[in-house]
Each structure stands twice: as structure tokens, then as C-alpha cells.
Amino acid sequence: MQADPTRKRGVTDLVGSLPLIIFACVLIYISFNAPNFLTLRNLELILMQSLPVVLVCAGLGAVVMAGGDDVVSGGIDLSIPATAVLSAGITAVMLSQGWPLAICAGVALLACLSVGLLNAALVTRIGMTPLLTTLAMFVAVVGVNNVITSSRRIDVDHPWIVALRAQEIAGVPLGIIAVALVVAAIYFALHRTRWGLNLQAAGGSRDAAEISGLPVSRLFGQSFVLASGTGYICGFFVLARGSGSSPGVQDNLMLEMVLATFLGAAFSTRRVVTMWGAVLGAVLVAAISIGFKSIGVNVFWTGLIKGSLIVIVVALSALAQRGR
Amino acid sequence: MDRTQNPIVNILLRFGFLVVFAGFFILFAAWNPVFLQGGNLLNIVEGASVLMILALGMTLIVATGGIDLSVGIALDFGAAFAVVAMKSYGLDWFGAACAGLIGGSLVGIFNAILVVGLRISPFLATLSTFFIGSSVQRIFTNGGGPISHRRMPEEFRNLALGDIFGVPTEAVIAFVLVVIYFLILERSIWGRRIHAMGMQRSASIVAGIRVNRILILCFVGASVTCAVAGLIAAANIRMFTPLSGFSYLLDAIAAVFIGAALHPRGRPNVPGTVAGVLFLGMVANGLNLMGLNFNTKDALQGIILLSALALAVAQQRARNR
């Protein structure tokens, strides 16, 4: 009378993993047409390119996990990229005035964490929706940063910052190692501690978490602070990549961050936004961008490709969901 | 939260937004007397017209329970289609305006296909529309250069520069749209259905409301509305500037949510949106008249926007307590 459940599950799983398969096919296609695409050198380049996005995605992943994945009413933090440029801006300006790096980094940290705290307060105390709060915060922080840097490009040649780009340890770039460590630490915090599990429960079902006596609002607020922390660290990679603070980075970073994080949800088996999904999404998006460039696709087309990617991947995962 | 006994705090919470509105008004007026001159007040209204129209479209989508990140794209398409229709196909102003509206509606149709057809959430759907629409503009203009049309018909130019009985045409257009939107969203049976599905989709389906049809109409309607703003923008500067709509996005969202927070039950609504737009317009104008440096003005505007939103939400909560 009923369809064989195991067979149906198999089909659903296949549809569910289609997003990854599609990505794999595109990458294979690229590697056939651009022979040096799959070289170690190029993979390194892709990773280096994706580092800032990976960092902010890990932060956004935490916020979405804590707030639920309904974009409009659940958890989202669009202000992370603005925090990143604020961190870069403050550091660059103070370095150019001759302050030691430690002090610059300290001041930037204070500024970034206060952005996170302010987000947390507005969302959990006043009850604003995160989307609105962080979007407005994005504008305000970028505005403040433009006052600090006077909207100028400021070059940074501090050896530590340059090292993030150029230094290698045992053949692996320092930047990749540093980001891997940060991501691993966030992973441990989110998946291997009580705090992380409680945070996930808060986002998975607010009611369940509240009934269980978890401080849901506080956990949600803490995720914003964590996110601002990733934005802070990301700031240094923004500095390293562009060898200085330059205005306008934030818009692109925000779009890439949202793109990668929600693509990542389509990769996870539970179909929810996870930190791993977000990080994987960030790397894959960078791979696709570089890949298409290396086979000579006009750069004007990248937006079209990214937009279509969201449509295909999200529509497929909606389809898989319906098949359940 | 406990009910505060302090009457001043209570009044501030209840009428906070009004107080802030008035406060800024007085501050700007005291700072620069020009602010209060009739011409300048008209300037505010005129300057806010494009944003007003965009925010109306956004109100409609937010009322359906979604959000539209592609309002700017619809504006761009409206402007592009109209300018190209005049420049390359020699259409008169009316033909061009129609072409612009059709161009804008393409954006809405695409959104509707994604949201209704493929069941992608409005946020992600309109985000991809934004990516794709931006890319299409870049490809079409070979990288984003403006398309200018110096010999634009006078009638078309008048959409932005003309006046009707002394009132700028664009303000009149915005006003007419505000009235239409008010009647539809707040006074008509369609508005009731839109609000119902925005608040509780499943219950609306059971009640026999054709939610998909409403969603499609709303997306197309909103994008056509935004295309009207595109016509005005194109007429104003006699050219189509690619990707210019994006700059209005945040203000449009902010205006809608300030407006929703002003509503007793927190619903997105047309009068609230109008109040939100006028507030943002007044602040922009007032800061300009203060003669601040460009960067400082931007930063202040961002901070005021954030505070206004926070206050509006806090006020709504205080009222519902």
C-alpha cells in the first residue's frame, strides 16, 4: 500500500545532496578547462581568498544557531562586516599615528565588542528584530568608521599584519593556520560545551529552551558578542589582504557572508544553518569565484552566477524538505 | 520589566517618537532658520518622494510577511527601460513610462516565481534577485557606466522637475500613491487578506484566501511601484545610473519598521511608513543644513536611524504592556 520508506528516503537523500553534487560538477568542469585550477598553489589561493568570509560566516552561523533560522524574526547579524571594517579602520588609523600594535588591537577590540553588546542589548532588552537592528547597526558603524578613516584608504605595513598574508609555517600560510585555530575554537565552544549546546537549543526551539530554564535571551545576546569577536578578527585579515584599510569592503563582505551562510544550510543534513555549513559555503563560493575568473568568465557575470546559485541550491533543498 | 511609576519616563515611552520628531524639528529650526522656510519644507517632501514610493512597495511586501531586498533593482529597471525606450526606440514620454513600469514588473514577476513557484523564502529569493539584477545591469551597461539621454522629452522630465499648482510633480505622484496604498492596505478587503496572510499563512489558507495569487500580485505591484520611483529618478538626472537603487534599500526598510512599531498592534501600515519616511527625510535635510562634513553627516544619520528604530520599538512595547 505504501511506497517503500527506505527507497523514498534514498531518493530524498539524493535530492538533498544535489547542492553539493552541483558544486562538485561545476568545480570539475572548471578544473578541466583551467588545468592549473586544481593545483595546490591555487587551492591555497582559494583558501586565502576566503579567509575573511570564513571568519564572519562562523560568527553569523553562531547567531543563526542561537536565534533560529527564520531570517526576518530569527537570528541574523548583518553588522559583522561593518564590525570588521571598524576593526580594520581603527587599527590602521592608530598604526599610522605610530601607536604600538597591541594598543591599536586593544582599542579595536573594545570598539568591536561594544558593537556586539549594543546589538545584544537592542535585540534582547528592547526587543527589536535582529534583521532590523543589525542592518541599522551596519549603517551606523560604517558611518562612524568613515569618520575615523575620513573615507580614505590607509596603507598598513606592520610586519605582523603583513605576516598574516605572506608568512608560512611548514609550507602552510600563517593566515590559514590562524583562521583554522579560530574556527576550531568556535567549533569547540558551540558543539562540545554546555554553553554551546544550550545556545543551539535556544535557537532550535525557544520555548523548549525557556521551559528547560535556559537563559535564552542571554544566550542569544552572547551570540552577538561572539559574532562581533569574529568581525574583530576578520578586520585584521581585511587589512592583510588589501594591505590596508579601504572603504567599501563591507558591502561585498556582507553579501558574500549571507550567501555563503545560507548556502551552507543546504549542505547540512539537518537542513539548518550550522557553523560547518557556513564555513564550507564560504570556501566553495570563493572557489567558484576564482574558478570562473580562471576560465575567463567576465567578472560582470559573477553576480548573476551567485544569484542563480542561491536559487538552485535553496530551491533544491526546499524540494528535498517537501519530499520528507 | 516592571511598569515604571515615573510619569516622565512613561510619557517619553508612550509618545517618545513624537517627542523625538518634534525635538529634531526644533533643533534643526533653531540651528538654521532656513530649515523652517516653506521652500525648504517642500524640499524635504520633494526629496523624500522617491524613498516614499519605494517604502510603499516595501510596506506591501512586509505586510505579506516577507521582505523585499530587490526594491532597488526594480527602481533601476524602471529607469533603464524608460531611458532606453526613449533613447534607442524613440518612444514618447508615455510609452517610455509604460516601458519603465513593465521593466519594473519583470523584477516582481521573477520574485513571485521564486517565492511562490519555487517556495524560496522572500529574504533569500529577493537577495538572489538582487545579485542577478545587479549583474544584469553590469552586463548590459558593460560594467556599470550610466546611460544618459540629454534630449529627454520635456513631459518626461516634468515627472521630476515639473509642478502641479506649485507642488512638485514627484511629490504629487508620491501623494497619490500614498492614498492608493492607504485605501488598499488599510481600508479594503484585499488589504485585510494581505494582513491576514502576513500574520498567519496557514489559517488564511484554511479561511479560503488565495494566498499564492495575493503574493504574486503583491510582488508585482510592489515592483511596479518601485519602477515609478525609477522613472522619477531617471527624469531628475536625465540618465539611468546602474545600481543606484541599492542606496534606498535600508532607508525603505527602516521607514517601514519605524511605521510598524508606531502601530498599536505592530502591523506594517501606510501612515506609519509615511511618518518614517518624513522623519528620515527631515533628518537628512536638517543635517545638511547644519553644514556638517559629509562623513560626519553620514555617521550621525546612521546613529539617529538606529536610535529612532530602538525608540519606536521600545515605545510599542511600553504601549502593549
Added chain:
Amino acid sequence: MSDLSAFSLQGITKEFPGVRALEDASLKVRPGEVHGLVGENGAGKSTVIKVLAGIYRPEAGNITIGTQTLSPATPESVHAAGVRFIHQELHLVPHFTITESVFLGQERVGRFGLDTAGMRADAEAFLRDMLGVTLPGNRLIRDLGTAERKLVQIARALIDGAAKVVVFDEPTAPLASDEVDTVMRAIRRLKEQGIAILYVSHYLSEITDICDRVTVFRQGKTVGVFDDITDASGSDLVYAMVGRDIADMFPKKGTRQTGTGFAIDGLSDGKTFEGISISVGKGEILGIAGLIGSGREELIDTIYGLTKAGSGSFTFEGQPLQIKSAAQAVRAGIVLVPRDRRHDGLVLPMTVAENTTLATLERNATFGLENRRAVSNSTEAQIKALDIRPPNPNAVTRLLSGGNQQKVVLARWMAKSARVFIFDEPTVGVDVGAKAEIYQLIEDLAAGGACVIVSSSDPVELQGVCDRIAVMMRGAIIAELPTEGLSVDTLVAATTGAVDARELADAS
């Protein structure tokens, strides 16, 4: 002996602005007993539970747990004293595992982060030894059945082993009748461990089945404590709760004219049910009985166009009908009072007036613009006709009681003057008083010539309300039984497959 109590509330008075929710109420539960708490909605049951939980602070009265008197009682001190609450809603995280859910908020930490293996072993052991089910600890909540989720919820509350009193608030509300047994077994096991249980439920059959003693609340007061509960106590309890008899719950079935009405022929959804053909005449009330998984819910959703039909056709008075969406069903005069009222029935943030007129907007409008006076007039008429309380068209429906919410849903469809009414679990979460009113309304609809379909998991309700009952099992209708002369026991037996229903149908 009788003075010994697991906990007792004495002389509790609790006031809200304008309402006295509890007045000198008392409740005493002995160790190792299952104590029932019953009363209509608004009788003060949930208030007294919140007082016990330390959420509300009463104006007067004592709270004693074991030997210690808590004043004031706070959620923390109550928890520390060993009182646990199993809330009506499941409140679990769908994508968490059983282990994660059981230890939510009370995770154990080992040397390298969480002690996952240890927690899993303990969770599985607890479910097996204390609640009598074997479940793997790494299974996701969303893959569990409702009864299993309920057990996970119970395990979460009791895993620390410190529980002395457990309060069950409507534990079986979301469950099908066969699932109820699973939960009941678990509760009996807990009782054997010497844990005192307070059992709050609308289902009197469960109360008489499992409880040793019962306290009855009415209008914020304790109106009776029953010491000897037997299966026959049900009508006494109802009498104490509402001050009238259980037989009065159901309306007298009037004599009605009949004629061909709504018919379904060969309906299949390709998954859960196949080849369903039923017809309901004008003025007839057809019941649909069936356990969870029998395809009853899916059938209702398909008739109403909420899910796609694979094959099959609909007719009304012999004329074919197209029903591919709920909107089409409504236009054809077929309306649904859904089982999940708060989700599907009402737009909760909207007012009574807005909800009542949602399906008849055109009637109160000119050129699409709403005539507010007409809206409020027609709403006020409906409020009066159905006795909706509070009688305020501008009340937000979220704040109404279950019974009144259900009446608002009904009011909307009455205004529509539909021809076919489908009721899906019409009285779930509705108190006894409102239940009787809803049954009367159903009867009135049929008397007025409408075709009525009532789908329900409550056999007493089906037997009391319907003229004829179609029994569903495994996606097919196995029998159609006239209710005249049909006993509730026979109906249950047919629904659960204990007797061959086809023979029953032949015999009658």
C-alpha cells in the same frame, strides 16, 4: 496517615486585575498516589499550577512541599524541593537527539567537553527502566512519534532522580488513543516508585482510569475531593465541575429531512489512503473514526484541498465539484473547522471581528472598500448568536479561551452559510461547558439542512453527536455504523481492530 502529604496548598487566593482567579482554594496530594485535578476552563486549574510552580505569588495561603513550608515559593525553591512539571506542549528541539533533549540545561561535562557517551547511556537506561521504552539515544526528536516525545519530555524532568512530585498538565492532549496507553503505563511505573503525581486533564475517562483521588475546581474554589474513584465516577465529576449531568452534554437528535448531499468517490492521495467513498446527506452528521495513522487526518486535508488528491471525485447534489485548493472548497460551500485551531483556524493576532468576517469580506464592502459599520454589526450578531465571551468584537483572539476561539472559527463559517461543514477534532482543548454548546451548534447546523462531517478521536463524542460513523483503518474505510444502538465500547473495538468491523456492520 491522612495528614501526610507530598505537597499541599491551603487557602490559596490569587487575584488578577478585575478577576479573582482563586479563592480559598486547597489541594492536597499524598505520596505515591495519582491525584486528579479537574475543572472547566477558567476554573483556576492552570492558575493553581502556576502558584505551585512559584510563577504566581498568591495573596493568601500556604504552600507546603513534603515537610517544609515555602514562603514565598519561587521556581527555584519549588524545583529544589523536588516538584517537576510536565507541560502540555512538548517543547523539544526538533533537530536535537534524545540524549541532548533529556539533558537539555543539565548537561554533564567531562574532561574533554561534554560527556556525550555517559549522558547517552544514562538517558537510554532511564527511558528503559523507569518509563519502559527502548530508544537509541542518538535518534533525532523529529523522527519520534508524539508519545515517544512525551516520554523524552518526562525523562528530562526526572533524570536527576530528585523528583518527589510530578505535575502532568494535559499529558495526553496531543496523543492518539493507542499512544495514550504508552504514557499511562509510564505514569503507573512512576507511581510504583513512590512518586506523587498530580494529573490535570480534560479527559474524564483518563482521570477515572488512572487516578486514586480527584480534586474538583469550580470558579476558583475547591468544590469537592473524591476519595474513591471508579470507572463510574465520571458523571459525578462532571456534575461537580459544571453542576449538571453528562447526559445533557449531547443535544437531542432531531428528526431531519434528508436528501443527497455531499459525496466523495474513490478518493486516494497515493500515500496514506486509497479508494475512499463516502457520502453525507443533507441534514446528516457523519462521523469519521480512526486511530492516528489510519489516514483520517490526511483524508480531511485532501477533501478540503489542503493536500493534493491523487484520484477521486467530489459531487454535491449529484453535480461534480472541483476541489484542488482550500479556496475552491470554500467557494463550493465546503468549510473546515481545523484540528489545530491556533495554527490553522484563527489568525491569532487579529481581532474577533477581523477573524469572523475573513471569509465574507465582499459582503461588507463596496467597491472593495470595507464598510466598518457592517463588519461590526455582523460580528456583534455572531457574537450574540454563539455567545462568544468576552462579547467584544475588538478583542484579540489570541487571548480567548479554547472554547471561545473555536466559536470564532465557527462564527466565520456560519456567516458564510456554507453547505458542507467539516469538523476535525472539534472539542480538543475545549472545556466541558463550551463542549456542550459546540455539540448543540453542530446539531443545529444539521437541523438546518447542512451536510456535516465530524472527524474525531473521541468515541464518546462521535457516538453522542453523529448519525452514522465511518471507521477508518490503514487508509481504508472498513465499516459504516449507524450510531443508533451502537455502544461506545463497540465503536472503540471497531476502531482499534479488536473486532472485525465488517461483521458489526452486517449485524446491525
